[in-house]
Amino acid sequence: MPGHKQHGPIRVALLGCGTVGTEVVRLLTEQADDLTARVGAPIELAGIAVRKPNKHREVPADLLTTDAEALVASDVDVVIEVIGGIEPTRTLLRKALEGGKSVVTANKALLAEHSAELFEAADASGADLYFEAAVAGAIPLLRPLRESLAGDRITRVMGIVNGTTNFILSGMTSTGSSYAETLEEATRLGYAEADPTADVDGYDAASKAAILASLAFHSRVTASDVHREGIASVSAADIAAAKGLGRVVKLLAICERVEVDGTESIAVRVHPAMIPVAHPLASVNGAFNAVFVEADAAGEMMFYGQGAGGAPTASAVLGDLVAAARNRVGGGHGPRESAYAALPVRPMGQTPTRYHISLDVADRPGVLSQVAAVFAEHDVSIAAVRQEGRVDDAGLVVVTHAATDAALRSTVDKISGLPVVREVVSVMRVEGEET
Amino acid sequence: MPGHKQHGPIRVALLGCGTVGTEVVRLLTEQADDLTARVGAPIELAGIAVRKPNKHREVPADLLTTDAEALVASDVDVVIEVIGGIEPTRTLLRKALEGGKSVVTANKALLAEHSAELFEAADASGADLYFEAAVAGAIPLLRPLRESLAGDRITRVMGIVNGTTNFILSGMTSTGSSYAETLEEATRLGYAEADPTADVDGYDAASKAAILASLAFHSRVTASDVHREGIASVSAADIAAAKGLGRVVKLLAICERVEVDGTESIAVRVHPAMIPVAHPLASVNGAFNAVFVEADAAGEMMFYGQGAGGAPTASAVLGDLVAAARNRVGGGHGPRESAYAALPVRPMGQTPTRYHISLDVADRPGVLSQVAAVFAEHDVSIAAVRQEGRVDDAGLVVVTHAATDAALRSTVDKISGLPVVREVVSVMRVEGEET
Missing domain, CATH: 3.30.70.260 (ACT domain)
Incomplete structure (x- = not known):
């Protein structure tokens, strides 16, 4: 920004250096000049916390540390978390926020259970909590829900938010094979993990549904509020029956307002469902994600893109990092938790x-x-x-x-x-x- | 926000009260409690500037004024502009920004020509300039480009951003009729204006392309930089030829990076083109808009929804109003102009x-x-x-x-x-x- 005085560097701690973390480091390095221009200050990677430093030869060795706690406590402005899991991540991020450090995280499981406590810590210290990468990878979705649609009344969010199950269901649809055979193929090709439970049993999608429902309906929704059914019981007969009716089977995360007798509540669920082949979500195949949003004034919208993978997830993380860094440079902060509506969650x-x-x-x-x-x-x-x-x-x-x-x-x-x-x-x- | 002290009301001036303005007033009234909770302060409509007050019986009469200049100069925090056109809008908005009032506008023609001067005024006074409604109506698109993808390198933006021409081309495709016949039908149904020049000759799409290119490539691009061809010369033979090749004809706005001999430039153009029927944009029919974005790390994304109309456009305006109001309440400001890359525009x-x-x-x-x-x-x-x-x-x-x-x-x-x-x-x- 010409005419503005240059701000000192924004110091960043990176927790975790797996597929996503490695891409974050790569982008921070390759796009350093652009990021400086966009933020109004250089972004400086202060350290990378990993468990086994000798396993990370692709990042600068002098940045690696095994002491995540010390890194978070050090003189950094923003903490990026791509470790996953609940502990020690939860404690690390709470400490970061309490210390006034902004947090950018991709951790859907943590947010779906403990976002209230993290938001409170952020609010108390004035730090930011951003998590675009936690749902639908690279697709800008949470920022549109939290900000672009903040003046509208969202009535429904329905999406394909898990690439593994979508890959398997797409495969079953095109080949007519069984669930077991298709899962095996997906594992072989690297589209399913060795232990696919979190994906195929719907836990991953349920965490994302909880996050989406919280933002869309300004209410606290946790993963345990979400009715969850996975795809293991989807049979070749189900797929064939859907075909016969001009429909396809998808694992959907659905968050909706339900009004009964003038009282509003929300329903949040993850389960396989048949949708018409002409529905915009029906043609979302393979590892892609797509989310359909309906709002009173805006009408129907769809967001489509890559829902996982190192580079796409890193793109979302970097977008949040730029936002958090801009707030450091220009003053102000990102959106706070908005849970004022406190709508009750309806049992399935x-x-x-x-x-x-x-x-x-x-x-x-x-x-x-x-x-x-x-x-x-x-x-x-x-x-x-x-x-x-x-x-x-x-x-x-x-x-x-x-x-x-x-x-x-x-x-x-x-x-x-x-x-x-x-x-x-x-x-x-x-x-x-x-x- | 519990625990926070209540902020005084955010006072809003509305310039213009046509289809969009009327919806803005309706939403401000109907959603007043929700908006207060989301912003952290009540939103108060201070006045509505119109040319003929007796023509606006659907809004509170005591708010109407013919003196837009006095309204802008009065004690307001945010000015919403839905008048359109270059003057007097340009002068009014510059004065608003110079006076430290944040501006929310849907005026694509103005932004495509004079955004630099408006951004400078905003920057000097610390006010915000938001314009999500200027491109693709209700679809959250500009905020994702400016913020969510701020850490990525966008390579291409290609979209259907004009509903009238898309309605006409969809009609020609499904009926095989000529351009003239289909335009007549569109005018009769209210999908084309009495003077359809701005739409069918591509001026509207070119303004939007200029705005998209500016944001995507961090460079100043004006409407005159955009190569523009409309749809008047698209013949039934063109449509039939496309069909024969498994393609459909769409009016596209295309913004892309072009690298020749290691030198980067950008190409920005609006013209009819054939795209494969399997392309995500091919199935965008009628008055809908959709924009396809490609970025280095995020990969391919698509944003889809209603590109025009009172309520959808008002949704985008209200989202921006909430953002501007939150900045007033919480401190800080929205993103500034980012034109540091200053990439040259390539001749067609x-x-x-x-x-x-x-x-x-x-x-x-x-x-x-x-x-x-x-x-x-x-x-x-x-x-x-x-x-x-x-x-x-x-x-x-x-x-x-x-x-x-x-x-x-x-x-x-x-x-x-x-x-x-x-x-x-x-x-x-x-x-x-x-x-």
């Missing part, structure tokens, strides 16, 4: 949703009326039915209108016990279309 | 691009070799050729590799003069695929 059983149910039934008259009676009994209204006769049995596909998840579950339980029902082939929620 | 003739050329030629041996010789002569390399024999003439379609626009133009001129060429059916640039 009381959340309205829609089901697709595909059944193998005896091919004789009266079957549909028996099945339909069970829906009626549970106050679940049917949107569409398709019946197909085969040699000695028949296929019956039912798509419901919206009803509470509990009513839908009870309906499925009761139907699966009907003598005319030979097999429940596929049960899956339906999203992305008008109810 | 020297910009690399690709052409699709569809010709009616005499159906006899040797035609292709004559045509191919002209390409070779101009150093333009051919990527694909398709020849179709008909009764007494033949169709010849050529898609080139990248070459300078000047070389491509000369090639087309020379070819159209060849005796074997009966008609140049369609000439159009090709985008969105590897060269």
Whole structure:
């Protein structure tokens, strides 16, 4: 900025130097001049905390330390955290914030559980807490939710926020293979980790859903508030059933306002669901992420890009670093926690949703009326039915209108016990279309 | 924010009260409590400057004034401008900024010509200048470019940023109708204005391209730097030729870095182009906008949503208002102009691009070799050729590799003069695929 006096360097501590950390170091070095011009002061890497310094030959050896605590306590302005996990990260970041150091983190699990305590520490000392990289990698999503849409009323956030599960579901859709086979392939290709639990069981997506819901609805939502179902039970039959209906199966993170009798609450859930092939999220394949946002005034929006990987995540980290550094240089601070609305989280059983149910039934008259009676009994209204006769049995596909998840579950339980029902082939929620 | 002392009201002046202004007033009223909680202070509408107060019965009469200058000079913190046009807006906003009042504007034409002077006034007084609503309506795009991607190196921004032309081109594609017929229909439906010049001749898109290029490449780019072609010359034959090649025609705003012999420059252009049907921008239909961004570390991203309309534009305005108001309450300021890179803008003739050329030629041996010789002569390399024999003439379609626009133009001129060429059916640039 010509005409302004030059500010002293912004000193940065980096905690962790894995895939993302290495890229952060690379970008800080390669783009040093640009970053200086954009911030109004040079960015100086003060130290890199790692467990095993001899394993990091790609970064300057004199910057490496095993003492993360001392690095955080030293004379730095910003702490970048890409270690992951809850402890010791939580303690390190709280100490950094208490000491007035701004924090940039990609740690979704930590934020989904302990963001309130971190925000409080930041607020007390005047430091910033930024975490764009924690959700949907490189895609600018949290800043738009926290800032660009701050004057609007967001009603729904629905997205594909986990690349591993999207890669597996895309694979199952294109090949017709089973979940187990496709997971094996994904592991072999490096798209799934050796222990894929956090991804395939939906923990990673649930943390992200909690963060998204907190920001979208100005309320505290933690991972334990999120209804979570993974993709391990998605069968080739589910995928085929979806295809037959012009739909595809995706693992969705859904955060929405639910108004019942004039009282507002929020529903936050992660589960596989069928969406129409024409829905913008349907064509998001492989390791890409995309998030669909609906707001009262803005209408529908979509954000699309790379949801993981060293360089994309590092891009989001660097964006936050520039923001935190600009605040140091120019005064002021980033957005604080905004949880004033304090909307209650609705239990999944009381959340309205829609089901697709595909059944193998005896091919004789009266079957549909028996099945339909069970829906009626549970106050679940049917949107569409398709019946197909085969040699000695028949296929019956039912798509419901919206009803509470509990009513839908009870309906499925009761139907699966009907003598005319030979097999429940596929049960899956339906999203992305008008109810 | 619990525990913080309540700040006095943030006083806002609204200049203009058309479609967008009316929505701004509605949202300020309906969301007053939420805005207060999000900003940390109440937002108070101090006055609304209009030309004819008796024409605005939907807003509080006591707020209306015809004296915009006095309103701007009064005791307000933020000025929202939704009048449009260059004067008197330019003078009003400069005075507001000089007086330390932050400005939120949706005025793309003004920013594309005079942003430097407005930024200077803002910088001198410490006020903010926000303009998210100026490009792509409700879609959070400028904040992501200015802030989220501030640590990355953006290489390309390519988007559909004008709803009217996209509506017309979508219509021509689905019906096969001519440009004139489709424009008439768009005007009848209210998607095109009575005088559609600013939209169909690409002026609106060129202003937006200038703003996007300035932010993406940290350089001053004005509307006059943008190569501009509208859609009036797009024919039904162009649309049909695109279909035949698995492509669709879109009016694109393209901002890109071009490196030749180690020297960086930027190319900024607005013109119709064919893109593959599988490209994410191809399925953006009707009045929607979408912008594709490529950055070194983040990779490819897309932002999609409503590009115009009262409520969507007001959403973007309110987001900026919250940002400006938060800065008043919490100290600090938004991002300043970042033009340090000062990259030169490349003339269109020297910009690399690709052409699709569809010709009616005499159906006899040797035609292709004559045509191919002209390409070779101009150093333009051919990527694909398709020849179709008909009764007494033949169709010849050529898609080139990248070459300078000047070389491509000369090639087309020379070819159209060849005796074997009966008609140049369609000439159009090709985008969105590897060269």
